[in-house]
Amino acid sequence: MSLQPQALTPDYRSSRLRSPSHKLLSLAPGAGELTGPTFGHDLIGPNDNNLIINYAAPGQAAIGEQIMVHGHLLDGNARPVSNALLEFWQANAGGRYRHKKDGYLSPLDPNFGGCGRTITDADGYYSFRTVRPGPYPWPNGGNDWRPAHIHFSCFGVGWAQRLITQMYFEGDPHIPLCPIVQTIADPQAIDSLTARLDMAHTEPMNFRAFRFDVILRGKVSTLFENKLEGN
Amino acid sequence: MTRFQSASQTAGPYVHIGCTPSFAGLENMYGGHDLGADIFSPDTPGTWVTVSGRIFDGEGMPVTDAMLEFWQADSFGHYAPQGGSEGWGRRAVDAQAASYSVNTILPAAVGDEAPHINVWVVARGVNLGLHTRIYFDCADNEQDPVLAAIDDPARRSSLIATRDGDTYNFDIHLQGDKETVFLNV
Ligand SMILES: [Fe+3]
Numbered sequence: 001m002s003l004q005p006q007a008l009t010p011d012y013r014s015s016r017l018r019s020p021s022h023k024l025l026s027l028a029p030g031a032g033e034l035t036g037p038t039f040g041h042d043l044i045g046p047n048d049n050n051l052i053i054n055y056a057a058p059g060q061a062a063i064g065e066q067i068m069v070h071g072h073l074l075d076g077n078a079r080p081v082s083n084a085l086l087e088f089w090q091a092n093a094g095g096r097y098r099h100k101k102d103g104y105l106s107p108l109d110p111n112f113g114g115c116g117r118t119i120t121d122a123d124g125y126y127s128f129r130t131v132r133p134g135p136y137p138w139p140n141g142g143n144d145w146r147p148a149h150i151h152f153s154c155f156g157v158g159w160a161q162r163l164i165t166q167m168y169f170e171g172d173p174h175i176p177l178c179p180i181v182q183t184i185a186d187p188q189a190i191d192s193l194t195a196r197l198d199m200a201h202t203e204p205m206n207f208r209a210f211r212f213d214v215i216l217r218g219k220v221s222t223l224f225e226n227k228l229e230g231n
Numbered sequence: 232m233t234r235f236q237s238a239s240q241t242a243g244p245y246v247h248i249g250c251t252p253s254f255a256g257l258e259n260m261y262g263g264h265d266l267g268a269d270i271f272s273p274d275t276p277g278t279w280v281t282v283s284g285r286i287f288d289g290e291g292m293p294v295t296d297a298m299l300e301f302w303q304a305d306s307f308g309h310y311a312p313q314g315g316s317e318g319w320g321r322r323a324v325d326a327q328a329a330s331y332s333v334n335t336i337l338p339a340a341v342g343d344e345a346p347h348i349n350v351w352v353v354a355r356g357v358n359l360g361l362h363t364r365i366y367f368d369c370a371d372n373e374q375d376p377v378l379a380a381i382d383d384p385a386r387r388s389s390l391i392a393t394r395d396g397d398t399y400n401f402d403i404h405l406q407g408d409k410e411t412v413f414l415n416v
Binding site: 003004005006009012013014016018027032033035038040045054087088097100114115117153163165180181186189190193214215218 | 235236237238239241242243244245246247248249250252255256257260261262266288289290292294296300302303304310311314315316318319326341342344347349351353354355356357358359360361362376377380381386405406407410411412414415416
């Protein structure tokens, strides 16, 4: 079963007119696919990975359950991907995005922007602090609600590893109901997008921790044997 | 080993919050500077041109929430010879017309590949980011292995930007009669 979603997934209605109908053209990776942009740690400000305070007024904080999300960025051979830029975005605790186009009636939190970023360390490790996002309704033809989720944008070593995905929370009853999650046919692949409660890193009387690893395609030298399976 | 790769999920309509926060309306996030605004620093040698276009769905409607990323060689045919992010850029398309525009230098050929800009497309409704390439109608594209692998001349032309003065036009069609050739890289 394919690990990657097909382009056309009719239950997710937006895919109907935005999915190429031709098969993707396969090519052997060359210089452009095996290289990619890199970003220095000096890019990252001290609060870039703390969504609780990085948009808040001085002395204020975002409203919601405080959590830490952490894990490793790995390649398909389980090797850490170090010095890679990760960007995150999410709705606030009430399920509302700070975006011109989000008209959901749940209120904005004046102290929550909803974006963050970090660069993985030498072990491929990352972490960020945030509030747990709320589920939200979306127009898809029925009574559709997204499970609580955090969007991840991930750079690897090579351009061919570029990935955007979403992280879900263990136990969310909306996961099996969501047409976007269900664009992925393989239940194990869905399971690997689901963060686990991590009591070992949960700080008493402070915040809960969730563990989430992101696995990019094989290390660059093996990309050719490790084709995307989504076409 | 291919079992273990994270599945892609759509970037959704609010990708801008994470990737181009100023565009999303978070004016002061990260010092107000959206990453990838400049593909090359202004003193980079080469022929500076503008590449612009629009992105459309299978019914010809503008895809107003798309984000595009670009990755290209410099005028010597090297990808980021100094390391870093020179040669990489990012644009949110315009929220009404789905148009984009970047200033960049014409890349040189790399090996047997004709000069091109690698493009990555994400949007609501796109489950897996789409790779394509911008070639240039002024260049010698005859020997390029990717273009040569496309049998239908009309489809081949979907990858070739057309020159109009200092501007090259490159539209992207996600589906339909004019569908752009997308690549499994
Ligand atoms: Fe979302």
